Every structure is written in C-alpha cells, then in structure tokens.
Amino acid sequence: MIPLLRHIFRTGILTEPAAAATDADGIEREIGRLHDELLAILGRALTIREVDAGSCNACELEVHAMNNPYYNLEGKGIKFVASPRHADMLLVSGPVTKNMENALLRAYECTPDPKLVVAIGDCGCNAGVFGKSYASCGAVSEVLPVDVRVPGCPPTPLAMMQGILAAVGAAK
DSSP, X not given: OHHHHHHHHHHOOOXXXXXXXXXXXXXXXXXXXXXXXXXXXXXXXXXXXXXXXXXXXXXXXXXXXXXXXXXXXXXXXXXXXXXXGGOSEEEEESOXXXXXXXXXHHHXXXXXXXXXXXXXXXXXXXXXXXXXXXXEEESGGGTSOOSEEEOSSSOOHHHHHHHHHHHHHHHO
C-alpha cells in the first residue's frame, strides 16, 4: 500500500487542464447557433433514434454527453426516442456487425419518411479498425444510405451536433 501511495504522490494529477473561458463561450455560442438554425429549418423538435450497430461504445459516451446539462440537447429542441417509428433521424455508430444488420434494416424501415441517417465515428464512416470481415458488414453505408458522416474516434459532441444539423439542412 505504501509503494502505491508514493507512486500516486510522485505522479501527481494527470487530468487535462480546464478549458479556457473563451473556449467555453465559443462552444456555447456555437450550440446556440445550431439551435436557432434547427428551429429555422424544422420549425419543431427533431427526434433521433440512436443505434449502436457494433461499436466499442466510445461514440455512445459522446452521445450521452450531448444530453448533459452543458450541451443541453433536449433544451435545444433535439430529443432521443426509444422507437424508430417516432424518429426523424437514425444516428448510427460502429461498424455494422452481421448480428445487427437485420435489426438496423428493420429500424430503417420503421423510420417514417423522409428518413435521415447520420453515421458517427470512424467505424460508422469507414469501418475503422474493424474493417469488413466474417463478423462485420463494414461501414454503415454498406447497409443503409447515409446522408452525413461525422468522422472521429470518437467525434466530439459539437461535431455530432454539426453533423445532425447538416443532415437536417440537406433534407430541407
């Protein structure tokens, strides 16, 4: 126990420094701009069904971060729903595994028209490190038509919000 405590005291705190106030203000302005554009384009709330098609869950952590009080996605008029029947958009992460291919196709078929699909993460965009194999169909575009791709491993919540807005703007 003593060697472990010595190591902790010698190493110190390894977290990142807090973001500067100017960075936080810029992100807040960008989030406000995205909200205003969304309401101008749709005139109502956007509903999203998030589908994990076989990812490592890093993208899901960032999707959950979009719902925290900092980004306040639901307060900006974007809501996540449990059923694709109530969704305007599918937000798909991960390479599509063979076991999830049928479920993803069913979710797509159940989504009412006009259907929007946003692939998030390097795995969703181009199959990432997993590639195409006996267990994976590859990228989301191998299974469904994709409107917008948001690269990154994982992409930031702000990048995902911009991708969502780009898909909505393109469908307008």
